[in-house]
Amino acid sequence: MKCAKCTRQAEVKIPFQRVAFCREHFIEYFHSRIRKAIGRYRMFSKKDKLLVAVSGGKDSMGLALALKDLGYDVLLYHINIGIGEFSDMVQRKVEVFAKDFDFELEVESVAQNFSGLGLPQLALLTSRKPCSLCGMIKRYLMNRAALRHGAVLVTAHNLNDEAVNLLRNVMGWDFEQLSRQEPVLPAREGLARKAKPYIFISEYESAAYSYIRGIDYVMEACPQSGGATSHFLKRIVGELERRFPGFRINFVRKFYDNKKSYFPYPEKPVLNRCKICGQPTTGEICSFCRLKLKVEESLSSKS
Ligand code: AMP
Ligand code: ZN
Ligand code: ZN
Secondary structure (H helix, E strand, C coil): CECCCCCCECCEEEHHHCEEECHHHHHHHHHHHHHHHHHHCCCCCCCCEEEEECCCCHHHHHHHHHHHHCCCEEEEEEEECCCHHHHHHHHHHHHHHHHHCCCEEEEEEHHHHCCCCCHHHHHHHHCCCHHHHHHHHHHHHHHHHHHHHCCEEECCCCHHHHHHHHHHHHHCCCHHHHHHCCCEECCECCECCEECCCCCCCHHHHHHHHHHCCCCCCCCCCCCCCCHHHHHHHHHHHHHHHHCCCHHHHHHHHHHHHHHHHCCCCCCCCCEECCCCCCEECCCCCHHHHHHHHHHHHHHHHC
């Protein structure tokens, strides 16, 4: 099969559009898709500083590189979540990536925020599921880092993630989550602006891009991850895409482009500022600070 743009052999096929590209034209096509998503939802501009949250996986490192090539001001931010050797290996990959591609990188660890404890110990201490705890901690730290730098927080949620989340939210008619599922969330008091430029990029395209760009990314899944429901929904969305090519992008794009008329659900007002850290919370003390208190309490009762 030939490239849609030149006479070279095609290397990457885009099934839902029935086209294929050589490496050079795939990169061009890929960048134009990201540029369009950024423009369509007015995510950010070249004047903004972007704090790109990198997990060590293909999506976030590929996104950082694409944004840098497109001329954006990018700072990388990584959280070591403290799952022993796995997290240290991930951090090393992020550091090598930053060095090889000439990025500024800031690393923060869960342990430095919770008296030396990593995610597995925190999950044990609170009897909470590691994934939901990890999500809460990452959201807090990422937001705090973006505010500290006066930056837009950029994450690499991809089309597969968005379709799975949308399906999950629709299945439960979770209007609150549906109203908050957005390509970009504006800054509010205590909350940084958040953008997701990869919302229309599939996992396959993202992997092809990162591979072609020579990024050495972490392939292993997080040892703590893997809720049965998430895996199941991922499989279902994959099957729907195979049966109806283009399903995912239509499902997600039509939702984003029409959601205001269908889901005029008001965003939950942020009532208070956390008494300890000042970040917005619906209670008196935010969940991050409550976790900190719990850790300190348990450590002092042991000593
Ligand atoms: P996840 O919550 O694991 O699905 O990840 C969603 C997005 O959050 C990723 O695309 C990254 O941009 C960011 N992210 C996930 N894990 C980390 C991490 N350990 N450090 C920094 N950013 C992360
Ligand atoms: Zn070509
Ligand atoms: Zn707090």
